[in-house]
Amino acid sequence: GAVVSQHPSWVICKSGTSVKIECRSLDFQATTMFWYRQFPKQSLMLMATSNEGSKATYEQGVEKDKFLINHASLTLSTLTVTSAHPEDSSFYICSARGGAWETQYFGPGTRLLVL
């Protein structure tokens, strides 16, 4: 149990376009989901916390107008990178909070390359 999926796993886009990444909890309901970013050979950095039915909470330094987060249901959160630029190229990982220990279960990640 406690499976989290992400789609797509890999995306290449042109500079200036927008990209949407989906995060789904497949076998449990997640009132809270999290979005992290990981640059090559670096650690995961929390970008934002997403609560179902309410606005996301962004970490300091993360542009909320650039990284739009929607948590429309208890099993789905989306991250839209608007007007993507090459510096937005990164590995984006979501996690969903659930289970008896309120553990965070991670998705497999999405690799974004902006040309």
Add this chain to the structure above:
Amino acid sequence: AQTVTQSQPEMSVQEAETVTLSCTYDTSESDYYLFWYKQPPSRQMILVIRQEAYKQQNATENRFSVNFQKAAKSFSLKISDSQLGDAAMYFCAYRSERGGGADGLTFGKGTHLIIQP
């Protein structure tokens, strides 16, 4: 703000031997969780072990155990009988409980564990 420090960028161990990965953290809170996550080359984050700060007993999961020293703010991971499949990046992480567990994780920079056959 909380910080998590992993001072070993890379560790190497012979297969079947024991290795210990270090982690220290800084917080003014008394209620929190600590975690070790494993990230293999696939980049899927896998939970290895968790520890509640209010518990004095060290957590154990099969070959994985922790040495939790709350006063020293230290949380090391011991891997016994190392196997080739243990090779991965290991991240130590902190989660505050002030929000009822709804906070995100703060990660250390990671330790790259190499298993020598």
